[in-house]
Amino acid sequence: IRVNARKYVGHHDVVSGLIRGQDDSQDEVWAIAHSAEPGAIDNASGCAVTVEVAHTLEQLISTGQIPRPKRTIRLLNAYECYGFFAYLENERRLQPPLAGLCVDTVGAKPAICDGRLEWRATVAGFVDWLGEKILRATLRDYPAAGYSLHHEAFMSTSDTLIGDPQYGYPCPWITTHHKKDYSSWDAYHSSADQMALLSGAGLKACAASTAAYLYYLADAGTTDVVQMARAETMRLTGEAKARGRRLDRAGAEYLRDAHEESLRRLQRFLWGGDRRQIMAELQSLRGDMKGATAGIRRSPAGRRPTASTRRIPRRTALLAPTSENVEPSLARRLGASGMSQWALYWADGRRTVAEIADALSWEKGGLLRPGATPTRKPVEAAAVAGYFEALAELGYVELPEREQMVTRPQLVADLRRLGVTPGMDLMVHSSLSRIGDVEGGAETVVDALLEAIGRKGTLLMPSFNHRAAQVYNRLATPTTNGAIPDAFWRRPQAVRSEHATHAVAAMGPRAERMCTNHLEAGCWEPESPIGQLVHEGGWVLALGATHWTTTAYHVAEMSVPCRCIDPFGDIHRVVREAG
Template structure:
């Protein structure tokens, strides 16, 4: 018998909806944003202690786990860094007029986070972006402060490391594709990241309006001089992960994660995800304690982490538990008022290298909640997107980690990473919707047995058919070869169905047979279909990729950024060019490269797989990335 979602799970969804309070979660947001929650800092620690106490007050088992925050420590291949705090940060303009430009005491984002201590006067040197070496020709930056709209890491390298500048003033706002921001009075969240060996400096952040005023003065011929005072310190300290536990009948776990970090205020990013996690934990504890829902088969683990770093640290410390973690969910930026922020609530699907059941379930639950509006029409904007990385789920969903974890996020957000990400942009009703989805998702997977797993198999089969039909139609219109893409989708569909055996030992032969038969029927509908290899002219990068077989040495994605100081000048410049060319696409192209590296595939095969998944053919990037990791002893490269 085939059940509908509400027939199968109405009791759970209704119970979660009745117990979960969006208003309470909104209040938690207000509590969390009182703390300046920079990773590895006293402010973050206070936020961790606050949320830990709330979890205890709710009646859950909870603890704070500490990991070393110091140079020379790695969690798998992710380097740690020193703890930091600032007690004061003030920037005064002295010439051509006298006024205060920035004050950390008033707005925490006024200071570039992790600024080094400094107390002197300095002249301002004007840059536009400061990204190209040529822009520095003829400039004497020794002892000066540069004013820039460019990437702070790049400007630090060129202006401070190589040019002798003592500090940076940043006055930009990063653009978001497809969304006009017009935030002339906002401050951009900006931070240094020190991993060891860098020449530390200080920095301040101005709004675009204040920056333009200063730029006009300098362009008019005036000499601009500032006095900067930064009282800060670095030390070997700790970073904290808050772990709470809802026990089940077995040693298996469902993991719900949200990052607790980011500077004050950072309400949607990510006090909203952290607050939702807290209320989901309270809700499920109350429902199971009171008997409304039975004790689940599997436990549910709730993790509040410093983004990325904390997830690496926790998983590396609990590597032996990974096989028991059957699935996860990442809650990041979930509370946006869509009207104010221009956001859409989306499920980011799993990477193609990790075909599994959680993504389809989360999509179905989100649709069920959205379609509960008047007349069955969606009550808010929602959708799903391919894997794009950028948050903690990229670590969990790595095939060698093996905890398939979709992301639930509102994107884009007009106020993302700015001083205007405040509590008034958080919608209690949206928190309630997300809580209903997340709570139902976690409990369903924790309690699923044969009946629920069989329903999920039908759901996955239905969604596979929808994706296949859409793929074939799109490829027909574009006149492109489809056989390989369809074959890849079919293989992922079968592997996704087989992942259900982590929930229950159900019979899958009929589902797999129907999936394969449907695939063949759809392919027969494509006129003039030819199973031919795509022919393309190959450059030196494609040829080199054919000779290389990458073998992984570490679990988890690996970023080059923490290791830039170990690269030579030419290698660093080459890497910057690729970063600049590909931009945010690196957040998914690089993880996918490692995900597909199983020690047998050539890098050329991986280039093909990444292209099929993303539409981007990036042989030069992937070869350079793997060569760089190999030079850093982070990846083993076999040459054929």
């Protein structure tokens, strides 16, 4: 047989079903089910479940049995992995989805899958046990499904790689793919994958569980966040107490990282409430986690950092490369390293290669894996270094030499040379990429600025969204001003004003006064945060930027007055303390 083929740029169809949120339709929770595959179980079943979820929830909403959720639920059908990944990368949105799940190969007859319904883990563990509890309740109330639930470790489908902690969202996998020996069901990827293999009761259980999981997250508010944060803290402090004798300091750090990632993600669901009280509660939970691991002091075995393993990888692209799309010599190098695709996800711009190797050693050893007894399985830091060197050649990371990175003491010294002194009230406009490779990233820049102005100074940064947010939620809406301001406003000690489009964040003795009543004062008026800074003799610093970014000019325009800006001329929606 002769086949004439050619390579060309084509397209994948991506189909969305929406259950629109009533309060902030811009924030989304996703369910993904890959289409363009001809089997009944794989994966017409997943697409059918998403359609049933849409039908069920909209019917319950329209009949008044449940309210419309705060946020939008997006049900996506697309070509496996590539359709979803391209949609995530190319569709412009203010921020990634808050959470979701992968619906792939569900509803098999119990005889086909040995009665196993699996819930596969993702990054940010709070969604793992949340979904598990919903599934257990469903199967308890609906035994006709004939399934037993099995909470299992993360597995790449590859759709589940969308659970990228930096660019994606927490994405567990619901499936009846595996039999009890973990092999695939017999008709997998064959023409025998027909409708007769599907269970109506099984599909019903999967659809009901998926709908409940998505709806709960789409409608979650501050009370739910605090409850989930407490439960996640109890779970992980329990792990620390139960596993403490097996762990070294790297294992303890692994648990603290898991806890912090869940809290970081949960904060995106905040809706109303006193920010100071909420942050105090979350800080208390962080303290509980730190206390539970404080007694674990054993050093990781065989760790001798070198210049190569002291480097700090910084990610520059979404998700992870797949070997079939990589030049063969680089694909061989990636394969020879022995690293999983998702090993890349440990690079957060702060961890060294050696620290990533420690984390991978505990991941490989089963720490936090459901049902596992964890044992550190050493991963060679040199192999991790080789893996990241190949990724750097592919453009997925930057891997500067440690000696070339900018440190906090260097930044403080540079700020002093620029004239920043203790006690200053200082507004900073910034660009992290223009500063260079900073050891520790945006957080280090914030620390350096706070050190430079001292305890008596007040640091301000723009926390604008420039009308990109349909609803402004000062507890959760990201800023479009860059990495440094976004890291700044998220600090528990920061105060953030309530202006819908041009909010300001501040830390220091005058932060509360400057940021209070911004909405009532007007955007650039004398009583606005930047207005107070200007009229009280504060300073403005353009750090890695030019003074074209300096919004204090608008205060001068209002003082003339130029009448070119109406401080109350727009109508926007704001989430206030009452929710």
